[in-house]
Amino acid sequence: MSAIADIVFPLRLSVQVALAATVGCAVIGVPIAYVLGTREFRGKALADVLVTLPLVMPPVVTGYYLLLLVGRRGVLGALTKTVTGTAVGMAFTWEAAALASLAISLPLAVSTARSAIAAVDPAHADAARTLGRGELQTAIFVVLPLAARGIIAGLALAFARAMGEFGATMMVAGNIPGRTNTMAVQVFNAVLYGDWQQATVLVAVLTVTSAGLLLLASRLTRAVAR
């Protein structure tokens, strides 16, 4: 691979992985954030811990759990073996990298979206109900739009975190050049092979993207607080 390709492929892969993880955060994380932000229920503290856990655990540990889940010798493998006769896993694919990034960035998306949702005056949701709208419509037309900036901020943070994911990605997606070497993984490779120039370019791109997304998220959340 040429020097340019060594940078372009990981960059493209990381964007693809981060986009997929962010979509995952929106689909899974926003409903979780809605429930945590608007409801009181038994076991809420436990649910809270489960969602937040990947934020404080070493990513390698989260990656290990994911490997147990989607590896050929894991849950997914056992399931596919009973159904089709052959064990199929999704470890060491770009999808596995996306899953790793999703697990690691989900807590960021959920916690930011959750505070924005909890900050919406419950009187608006009450009003929607007294006007004949059920739970789902109240959420979609009233509460989520009013929390939109915070939700987008959370997704921006999730995207930034997903772009640079390393530990969990290495565990579950590995380090396969041309397949699963995301930017962070490629920084590791570049340093390993003494290619400091490549490492510097990748690091610069990651730093600028993260800083930009953080800035965007803080602007959005500041507008929420106002």
Added chain:
Amino acid sequence: MNSTTGLSVRAVASLPGFTLDVGWTVGPGFTVLFGYSGAGKSLTLATIAGVMRPQHGRIRLGERLLFDSASQTWTPPQDRRIGYVSQGAQLFPHMTVRRNVEFALAGVPRGGRAERVAELLERFRVSNLADKRPHQLSGGQRQRAALARALAPSPDALLLDEPLSALDLPIRVEMRELLRQVQRELAIPVVMVTHDLYEACTLADTLVVYSGTGTVQTGTPRELVGEPATPEIRRLLHAIELPASVLEKRNGSDARIIPIDRKEHVA
């Protein structure tokens, strides 16, 4: 009293630092809940609207039993057909006035909605503000738009939580008149919370006074001012000198005293 169109409430709810424990029955006219702050007037409205569920009690609107702890009956707010203008958030800030009113018309066939919205905006004199956001409106305009929205689904009752308290005096006078008109036109029970004695007595067919000591007294303003049941209620109702015209006889209910610890409300 016409019990088929009246409203009766018996609600007991324990909240952190406060226990709501009230019971009253009113006719289909204009009812005002008056009394000390923190006596549970707004909470009572919330239980009628169905946005708060009491632990015990029974709420009946006309023929419909909306809540009954004994038989585990509970109608969720979206099925109650009760208009509710709460004190805090009156309009959805992310929608125009028109969208706010349209939002309340989910039950109306799509074809008829535009016409119904236009009619409501016209009735409450906010047609020229249809495309404005709530933050661009004055307090009075916001209240009129909120009324249009609450009445859009043709509710069976209307609840108003201090709708006039944030308004300047000339606007208040105008709004009082509008509220009276609305009640007469629609002939549904209207229940309004206020801290303003003059306002309470000018608007109320039936006054429900929440005293601080766990007693609720119900009657026409004239009856209650004439015969307050407790010293607290006397203090509340004689805080200002009311013009005689305010206490003119209106078609309210008979004065009654309902002690708070009664298990059954007076039907």
